[in-house]
Amino acid sequence: MELILKPGLSTPQRTASARRILASLSLAILLSSLGTSIANVGLPALAQAFNATFQQVQWVVIAYLLAMATLIVSVGRLGDLTGRRRLLLAGILLFTLASILCAIAPTLYWLIAARALQGLGAAMMMSLAMAFVGEVIPKEKTGSAMGLLGSMSAVGTALGPSLGGVLIAGPGWQAIFLINIPLGILVFVLAQRYLPLDRPAAQRPRFDHLGTLSLAFTLAAYALAMTIGRGHWGLLNVVLLLAAACGIGLFVLVEKSAVSPLIRLDLLHNTAAGLAMSALVASVIMATLVVGPFYLSRAFGLSAAHIGLVLSVGPVAAALTGMPAGKITDYLGAQASTLIGLSGMVSGTFLLTLLPVSVGLAGYIAPMVIITSCYALFQTANNTAVMDKIASDQRGMISGLLNLSRNLGLITGASLMGAVFALAAGTNALNTATTEAVAQGLKITFTLASLLIVLALAIAIKDKRSNRAASAQPRTRAG
Known part of the structure; x- marks a missing residue:
């Protein structure tokens, strides 16, 4: 197209x-x-x-x-x-x-x-x-x-x-x-x-209806497994996860035999790193939205209006960083900018485990600004890197996968991070939890968040080395 x-x-x-x-x-x-x-x-x-x-x-x-x-x-x-x-x-x-x-x-x-x-x-x-x-x-x-x-x-x-x-x-x-x-x-x-x-195409490939249905079934089963029960897992959640796992196998079989597959599986080799990083980072961003209201309410006694103002600091910081992040990506390159963004997020999540208890509300807001600003840089660079690798006739599908990885990360983060926070706080009644309990919950949750970003950083480093080796290979042969 x-x-x-x-x-x-x-x-x-x-x-x-x-x-x-x-x-x-x-x-x-x-x-x-x-x-x-x-x-x-x-x-x-x-x-x-x-x-x-x-x-x-x-x-x-x-x-x-x-x-x-x-x-x-x-x-x-x-x-x-x-x-x-x-x-x-x-x-x-x-x-x-x-x-x-x-x-x-x-x-x-x-x-x-x-x-x-x-x-x-x-x-x-x-x-x-x-x-x-x-x-x-x-x-x-x-x-x-x-x-x-x-x-x-x-x-x-x-x-x-x-x-x-x-x-x-x-x-x-x-x-x-x-x-x-x-x-x-x-x-x-x-x-x-x-x-x-749109330029009319001489011959358009057939749309992969069977692949679409199997992927929709798989994603719906996984999303429902992560959302039903709001972090409290039961038999239905397990059944839905098993259905999603079976759906993945079915989808792969369908795509391998499709004349015009919904997702060309060979393209995932070039984009898998970017998609995985997007999902990991989105799950951490969702943790700030899930954990934040309870922590701000119980630790600092903020009203709903003040909690909303504090939570809006993150998206505002990301919005203000978006355009500069794009210019940085154009200047330094997508891979270098990805590493910088992830490194900043690691420092922000680590600071969030320490500063709120010792500094107070400012110790919560400052790491949040770091996390969301660096997230804006990461997202811009990662999206740019993934889309640059794709031919024109596949960009819509890959763009959909990028957005999907982010959405699945948000859904997973809402369930996983919410459950970790409640478990670390020692209670499911978070509206009445003590200050010490929510402080412990925040510390454990964002320690896990730091580890997830470190994992994303390791994937980025490995991907950069793989790309460098692939670009050097033709020159080695020529020599």
């Missing part, structure tokens, strides 16, 4: 056109990220409006994440085959229409179904927006473009809770979905006007 820019454009005109395209893609990322975070703050209001339990309304969030996780690779690959522009426009339209369905939902089950449709639209926007970057942005500027997309993702994540709180306190819970409608229309108009046309 190729893209058509208007012929006869001068260099300044092409630069301006690329900027407009990047603005359209950035707003699509912002919209999908906002949809992820804005609903969380509305769960208490939704529980009251629908007379439901917290476990029931939690599916408003889970349905969105499940739809994204299970379908993001498939829609990325479908964009490779049928045209990214038309599928991205369809995703924006679906997200906007699903937002209307959410706002008028008469029952909780209606709302959950509409949120799943919204998640599908978000999956289309996230996977295809990143895939577009490699087509319209010069390679030497790819890092900056990825940095901008990362910044917009962080802005959406940071804006969601605060904007959602204001809307719920004013117009009501429906407003957290209605706000997406004017934004969705704006993004649709910009994307339709500025995104380059």
Whole structure:
């Protein structure tokens, strides 16, 4: 699949056109990220409006994440085959229409179904927006473009809770979905006007329906295993994990025999390191969101409003770092920037095990700024490194895999890190845990987080050495 820019454009005109395209893609990322975070703050209001339990309304969030996780690779690959522009426009339209369905939902089950449709639209926007970057942005500027997309993702994540709180306190819970409608229309108009046309292909490969179904089954089983029970594991969680393991085997068999596979297994050899690092780092980032509210409440006695302000420091730091991270990646290279980002995250997670107890609230905020700023650098560099290795006709699929690895890391981190924190604190009743208990929980949780980042750092070093050896091999033969 190729893209058509208007012929006869001068260099300044092409630069301006690329900027407009990047603005359209950035707003699509912002919209999908906002949809992820804005609903969380509305769960208490939704529980009251629908007379439901917290476990029931939690599916408003889970349905969105499940739809994204299970379908993001498939829609990325479908964009490779049928045209990214038309599928991205369809995703924006679906997200906007699903937002209307959410706002008028008469029952909780209606709302959950509409949120799943919204998640599908978000999956289309996230996977295809990143895939577009490699087509319209010069390679030497790819890092900056990825940095901008990362910044917009962080802005959406940071804006969601605060904007959602204001809307719920004013117009009501429906407003957290209605706000997406004017934004969705704006993004649709910009994307339709500025995104380059899809070039018709002489012959398109067939879409791998069986591979899509087997992958969706596998991912859904794993995501449900990680989310059901909120960290308290039972027989159903084990059964779902076994189903996911069987699904992996089935998917590999299907892909090996497919004429046009959903995922070319040989491509995973070049991207496996980046995908693994993305999942490991995302699980640590989720730990800050899961553990943070309980620790800040019990250790410092902060109110819900103040906790929200403290938690927003991380996404704000990531948003401010996104553009500089892109320039650093363009200047130093993706692999060196990846190592710097991971090294900074190791230091941040280690400091988080020591400073809060001895310094106080500032000792919590400072390491969080380090962690999230370095995460922005890592994510920009890692995405750039992975996408640079991929041919044009596979970028949608690989972009989907990058987003999938991040989402699976977030889902795993929410379950694993939450369970570790409760176990280390010695109680499941975290709302009434003592200061000493939550301090111990924080220390153990982020000691584990440090080890996960060290593992990611080891993978990055090994990958760099492998790439260096591969690039030196032809010269050795020539000599």
